[in-house]
Amino acid sequence: MNIVVLVKQVPDTWAERKLDATDKTLDRASVDVVMNEIDEYAVEEALRIQADQGGEVTIVSMAPDRGVETIRKALSMGADKAVHLSDPALHGSDAVQTSYALAKVLGTLEYDLVIAGSEATDSRMAIMTPLLAERLGQPQLSGARKVTVDGGTVRIERQTDNGYDVVEASTPAIVSVVEKINEPRYPSFKGIMAAKKKPLTTLTLADAGIEADRVGLASAPSQVVEFSNKPPRQAGQIVKDEGDGGVKVAEYLASQKLV
Amino acid sequence: MSDDDFTVIRSQVKDFVRKQVVPRELEIMDTDAIPEDLRAKVRDMGLFGYAIPQEFGGLGLNLVQDVELAMELGYTSLALRSMFGTNNGIAGQVLVGFGTDEQKQQWLGRLASGEVVASFALTEPGAGSNPAGLRTKAVRDGEDWVLNGDKRWITNAPLADLFVTFARTRPADGSGAGIAVFLVPADTPGVSVGVKDRKMGQEGAWTSDVTFTDVRVPASAIIGGSEDVGYRAALTSLARGRVHIAALSVGAAQRALDESVAFAAASTQGGTPIGSFQLVQAMLADMQAGVMAGRALARDAAAMWVSGEDRRIAPSVAKLFCTEMVGKVADLAVQIHGGTGYMREVPVERIYREVRLLRLYEGTSEIQRLIIGGGLVKAAQQGR
Numbered sequence: 001m002n003i004v005v006l007v008k009q010v011p012d013t014w015a016e017r018k019l020d021a022t023d024k025t026l027d028r029a030s031v032d033v034v035m036n037e038i039d040e041y042a043v044e045e046a047l048r049i050q051a052d053q054g055g056e057v058t059i060v061s062m063a064p065d066r067g068v069e070t071i072r073k074a075l076s077m078g079a080d081k082a083v084h085l086s087d088p089a090l091h092g093s094d095a096v097q098t099s100y101a102l103a104k105v106l107g108t109l110e111y112d113l114v115i116a117g118s119e120a121t122d123s124r125m126a127i128m129t130p131l132l133a134e135r136l137g138q139p140q141l142s143g144a145r146k147v148t149v150d151g152g153t154v155r156i157e158r159q160t161d162n163g164y165d166v167v168e169a170s171t172p173a174i175v176s177v178v179e180k181i182n183e184p185r186y187p188s189f190k191g192i193m194a195a196k197k198k199p200l201t202t203l204t205l206a207d208a209g210i211e212a213d214r215v216g217l218a219s220a221p222s223q224v225v226e227f228s229n230k231p232p233r234q235a236g237q238i239v240k241d242e243g244d245g246g247v248k249v250a251e252y253l254a255s256q257k258l259v
Numbered sequence: 260m261s262d263d264d265f266t267v268i269r270s271q272v273k274d275f276v277r278k279q280v281v282p283r284e285l286e287i288m289d290t291d292a293i294p295e296d297l298r299a300k301v302r303d304m305g306l307f308g309y310a311i312p313q314e315f316g317g318l319g320l321n322l323v324q325d326v327e328l329a330m331e332l333g334y335t336s337l338a339l340r341s342m343f344g345t346n347n348g349i350a351g352q353v354l355v356g357f358g359t360d361e362q363k364q365q366w367l368g369r370l371a372s373g374e375v376v377a378s379f380a381l382t383e384p385g386a387g388s389n390p391a392g393l394r395t396k397a398v399r400d401g402e403d404w405v406l407n408g409d410k411r412w413i414t415n416a417p418l419a420d421l422f423v424t425f426a427r428t429r430p431a432d433g434s435g436a437g438i439a440v441f442l443v444p445a446d447t448p449g450v451s452v453g454v455k456d457r458k459m460g461q462e463g464a465w466t467s468d469v470t471f472t473d474v475r476v477p478a479s480a481i482i483g484g485s486e487d488v489g490y491r492a493a494l495t496s497l498a499r500g501r502v503h504i505a506a507l508s509v510g511a512a513q514r515a516l517d518e519s520v521a522f523a524a525a526s527t528q529g530g531t532p533i534g535s536f537q538l539v540q541a542m543l544a545d546m547q548a549g550v551m552a553g554r555a556l557a558r559d560a561a562a563m564w565v566s567g568e569d570r571r572i573a574p575s576v577a578k579l580f581c582t583e584m585v586g587k588v589a590d591l592a593v594q595i596h597g598g599t600g601y602m603r604e605v606p607v608e609r610i611y612r613e614v615r616l617l618r619l620y621e622g623t624s625e626i627q628r629l630i631i632g633g634g635l636v637k638a639a640q641q642g643r
Contacts, residue, residue, distance in 0.1 A: 072267075073267075076267070185303070186271060186275060186300060186303070186304050187271065187304075188303055188304055188305050189268050189304060189305035189306075189309070189318050190305060190318075192264055192267050192268055192271070193260075193264050193318075196263075196264075
């Protein structure tokens with residue numbers, strides 16, 4: 001069972017995240033970056049499946065050069081090798097373009113499963129796995145809180161508001177996972193030292209057969225037209241309880257059409 | 260260990276301490292134990308062997324790197340560090356520095372993996388910081404040695420698989436101190452571990468008495484194959500450990516400070532945040548100054564250890580200053596918290612109790628002063 005895990009480098013969740021004023025893209029340079037948190041769960045799940053079924057775990061990431069730190073973290077957790085798609089021309093690519101580029105990279109690899117986190121903490125769009133499934137013509141199993149693999153069949157429990165659905169597909173398939181699925185391991189110190197020695201292939205657009213005019217800010221189907229800072233929070237309204245506090249709260253909620 | 264790799268390791272230890280251990284400090288205190296799942300994570304990460312050489316399965320961090328980790332580990336319940344502190348520190352370093360190749364091969368790999376917990380059995384009822392007063396005896400019997408004596412307050416003894424045991428083979432004489440170190444597996448007949456001591460603090464870190472009654476070990480158990488290596492091994496291992504404890508103190512002081520700043524910024528008296536009061540600000544300032552001075556000193560002493568410039572006076576200076584500093588900082592932290600700081604569930608209350616030990620073990624502050632003052636005078640007399 002060969003598994004590809006998609007990981008994304010994102011600004012630290014706790015850092016103030018900003019857009020670059022000149023081209024309105026995410027400012028990655030001025031903040032600390034980390035592996036998108038849910039992606040750690042994706043790596044962990046791949047490693048658990050590998051421990052059970054054998055095969056190789058390959059990390060794929062599209063990121064600027066600095067993305068190698070995040071890739072190393074995934075390798076230090078135990079993944080076998082990695083492919084880093086890195087090309088200045090990718091700067092400003094939106095989700096649709098990214099899915100095109102990642103699909104091209106996946107096309108160069110042999111795999112039974114692609115596992116990814118369900119969404120990234122920077123863009124919060126949660127559409128990468130469906131876009132990839134569409135482009136690759138492969139089934140997608142989204143929102144998995146449990147994954148089991150049985151021969152050529154992969155089965156997940158998909159978290160819902162009321163419980164879970166069981167969904168299955170034949171491999172190769174694309175799975176997205178949620179935090180409930182496992183508890184990611186801390187890399188062992190030896191794993192950290194070994195990560196640098198693991199195979200890491202860096203691809204440019206040309207290497208991956210990506211057409212330059214189909215990625216990047218200039219040709220992005222979605223454009224950021226304008227942005228502004230969040231308005232400062234308004235002072236709240238203080239209701240003094242003189243025996244009628246409950247009524248006043250209810251009246252407020254009704255006035256806001258919340259009840 | 261390269262700086263790149265170490266940066267990642269340090270940042271991971273920091274993350275682990277703050278996200279996994281800090282939220283469970285009360286549990287550690289209430290149960291007087293490190294939870295098994297945390298213990299397993301620590302072991303899997305490799306913390307039992309960070310200061311053991313790589314050729315024996317450890318990470319081989321030098322003391323400069325060691326103190327950086329110690330500052331992170333000091334940020335939470337000190338029992339966490341204590342769990343693997345003896346393997347990396349006082350007990351493990353005796354083997355690293357003075358063991359024969361065969362002894363290193365036999366034990367260090369298992370120490371580094373956490374499979375074996377080693378204890379440093381030096382302290383006795385009548386011999387604390389100065390090993391010269393040791394009364395535990397080792398007597399040769401054919402090829403074997405037979406040990407008799409009582410050890411006190413031995414860290415990790417209730418969990419230990421191996422006692423790195425100091426014993427006298429003869430009275431001190433012109434040829435040496437007459438103190439040897441023996442590797443005594445805990446299951447050797449005649450080794451008896453007492454009940455867990457009831458201590459002021461450091462819940463989750465266990466100590467107890469260990470009694471040796473006609474304990475027979477083979478000649479291969481004597482460290483370095485020498486009857487006289489013990490005194491130097493004890494002093495060297497303790498000196499290195501002193502720099503580590505200095506850094507641990509800095510970590511604990513940083514935590515006490517962070518807790519106090521957060522409390523001062525949020526807690527109000529008469530509607531005013533207490534951090535607005537200048538007398539509170541003055542306490543925070545003294546704490547911050549202590550933490551920064553301690554951090555600089557611990558790093559400096561570690562660098563001098565690694566370069567070989569000073570392995571005697573600087574470790575004692577660092578331990579003396581940093582452990583006294585954290586005592587004052589913890590006291591001020593409780594003061595800033597007011598009555599809240601006297602309550603069991605508040606971190607500074609735990610820190611106040613925990614750090615009291617740091618001024619006592621591995622050489623009291625008084626012993627450090629003797630080493631420093633005596634060392635300075637001796638150096639002057641020798642014309643250096």
